[in-house]
Structures are given as C-alpha cells and as structure tokens.
Amino acid sequence: MAEKILVTGGTGYIGSHTVIELIQQGYKPIIIDNLSNSKLERLDQIQAITGVRPEFEKVEMCDKAQMEAFFAKHTDIKAVIHFAALLQVGESVEKPLLYYSNNLLSTIHLLECMKQYQIGNIVFSSSCTVYGNPEHLPVNEDAPIKPAISPYGNTKKMCEDIIRDFSMSEKQMKSISLRYFNPIGNHPSALIGEEPHGVPSHLVPYLTQTAKGIRSHLNIFGNDYSTPDGTCVRDYLHVVDLAKAHIAAIRRLLDVQDCPIWDYINIGTGTGYSVLQMVKAFESATGQEVPFQFAPRREGDVEAVYADTTKAKNLLKWQTELDLEDMLRAAWAWEQKLAH
Numbered sequence: 001m002a003e004k005i006l007v008t009g010g011t012g013y014i015g016s017h018t019v020i021e022l023i024q025q026g027y028k029p030i031i032i033d034n035l036s037n038s039k040l041e042r043l044d045q046i047q048a049i050t051g052v053r054p055e056f057e058k059v060e061m062c063d064k065a066q067m068e069a070f071f072a073k074h075t076d077i078k079a080v081i082h083f084a085a086l087l088q089v090g091e092s093v094e095k096p097l098l099y100y101s102n103n104l105l106s107t108i109h110l111l112e113c114m115k116q117y118q119i120g121n122i123v124f125s126s127s128c129t130v131y132g133n134p135e136h137l138p139v140n141e142d143a144p145i146k147p148a149i150s151p152y153g154n155t156k157k158m159c160e161d162i163i164r165d166f167s168m169s170e171k172q173m174k175s176i177s178l179r180y181f182n183p184i185g186n187h188p189s190a191l192i193g194e195e196p197h198g199v200p201s202h203l204v205p206y207l208t209q210t211a212k213g214i215r216s217h218l219n220i221f222g223n224d225y226s227t228p229d230g231t232c233v234r235d236y237l238h239v240v241d242l243a244k245a246h247i248a249a250i251r252r253l254l255d256v257q258d259c260p261i262w263d264y265i266n267i268g269t270g271t272g273y274s275v276l277q278m279v280k281a282f283e284s285a286t287g288q289e290v291p292f293q294f295a296p297r298r299e300g301d302v303e304a305v306y307a308d309t310t311k312a313k314n315l316l317k318w319q320t321e322l323d324l325e326d327m328l329r330a331a332w333a334w335e336q337k338l339a340h
Ligand code: UFG
Pocket: 089, 127, 128, 129, 152, 153, 181, 182, 183, 201, 202, 203, 204, 206, 218, 219, 220, 221, 222, 232, 233, 234, 275, 298, 301, 302
C-alpha cells in the first residue's frame, strides 16, 4: 500500500510541486495548509497534472486543538514534509513577532503531535540563508552557521535546532533539514507556479514581470560586489528538481536502516550565476528583452553563495537534472499564463 506522507504547506509553491512528485513516485500525500498564501485551486491543478486529487484539510498549525483533531483522524501517516511557514524576508523585519510565533509555534505543535502519534520521520524545508556570506565557495554543510540577517532566516535556523534537539531526545524520531539554495521555475505544464503578491521581491518573478511589461525595468541591486561582473551570485535550481530532493530524503528516512538521527543537506546545482548572467540567460532562453538599471545594494544581500552538492549526491543519490534554460523558459511560460 502507498505510504501516507503529510505535507504541511502543500498548496504552496514548493509544496505543490513536491506533492506532484510524491504522487508520481507512488506515495499518498495528505496536505494541510491554512491557505494564507495559497489557493485551494492548487488541488485542481495537481489533479490535472497527476490524475490524482490529494487529500486536503484546512488546518491552522498555530492552533494546537486543530492540529490534534487532524492527527487524531489520520493515524496512518508515515512521515512529514514540513513547508508551512511565513517566508517574506522584508515582512519578517517589520513583523518579527509574527514570524517567530507563526514559524516556531507551528513547528513545535507539529513535533508534539508527531510524538503523540509516534510518527518518526520529518523532512524540514530550510535554507542556505543559515550560511550567511560564506568564507569558502562552494559552501558545504560543515561551514559555520552565521547569525541570521532577518527574523525569517533566524526562524529557519531555530526550527533546524528545535528539530535536531527533538530528534536527539525521541527514540523513534529521525529528521533531515534540506537547505535550499534559490528555487525558481515551475512545472513544465505551466499549471502551477509562484504567485507573488504585489511587487515581487525575488529576482525571477521580477524579471518575468519586466519582460511582460508589468514593470518598466529590473533594478539590479549592486554592481560593485567582488564577483566577476560585480553583481551578486546565487545557485538557482529548478523547483521540480527541488521537489524530487524531498522524495529522495523521505526515501532515505523510511528505507535506510542506518540513516542518522538528524542530518542537514544542501540542495542546489553547485553552479553560481550572477544577476547579470541571469538577465542574459533569460533573454537568450526566451527571446524577450529585459530592460535593467543598476541600483544600490539591497540591505541583507549576501555577495555570493552556491552549494557544494557532494553530500546530496552521496546520501540522497540526488542531483539536479534541469538546467538554467529549462528553469527560465518554464518561468516565462508561467508568467504568460498569469493574470495580473
Ligand atoms: N535581485 C535584484 N533585483 C531584484 C530582485 C533580486 O537584483 O528585483 C538580486 C538580489 O539582490 C540577489 C539575487 O537577485 O542578488 C537573488 O535575489 P532573490 O531575492 O531572488 O533571492 P535571495 O538570494 O535574496 O533569497 C534567497 C531565498 C530566501 C532567503 C534568502 C536569504 O529565496 O528565501 O535567500 O539569503 F531568505
């Protein structure tokens, strides 16, 4: 029988791509989401892509009673993938308490329920933000953890710590934190993707909106960094590849006998691209011109970060399959479908 995997935040951008992969790889996902940053229509789109409508329940994870009621009904869950979180860096600076209470409380309630119902496996959605501005590139998992620049980043670090400590204390508990680099793109069907609210803060949605004419030009934040062309360097990976990394992590937790109690693994391509290279790559992949201007540095940006992916290759037997052109073409196809 297909193993049941709980996906918190499963109607969101990365969550919904992961639900698709779970279904396609023979698992039975069940989603909880409070729909604060996603829509129920995602279920229709997942069904259109996979032929399967995943189970869904609207649950506010910060409300312990709702969580307990959910787990009492679903006692056959084998593992959890925990995405649900508030994730706007800028908003987290303005509303730190909201971010700390939401992201930490939801995680604690989840772990309490996992303990109560003896569910022993969790994959946590973490971020390369924990490395800050790394001293060595590509950055590997042994690099020192830096003080977080934003409350959002700090919640990722704190949740990693909470999950680690909990895994050490509970005999049946095993966990893997996946430290994502920069996920972009969307499913090739262009039925699901990232839906930014208002002015996008991330590069690729801003870039596609500029190509569509919604924004007059892209502001490139800083051109005086110590990088080959002066603009910041990131490790952009296709969200479909990222989704597959979660299935590999679930498989490791469920199937590998000597899998450590807790672990943390970089999820990226291993290659860094500058903002200027991204603009040029987008133009050549799509034939669309993107007007841009150089603007002052954005506060809190790291200069350059890209992943050492050795650990993911060795432990998860996972590596990216899709290239930058795939990601940018997919992002453009999705943008063209979006009604703004
Ligand atoms: N950028 C621009 N113009 C824009 C938007 C972004 O030049 O309009 C640049 C940024 O300065 C940065 C690069 O494009 O150099 C990527 O920026 P994103 O906002 O797309 O991504 P970040 O690397 O800043 O964000 C990532 C994750 C966050 C995480 C953050 C913390 O997406 O979840 O790293 O380091 F919190």
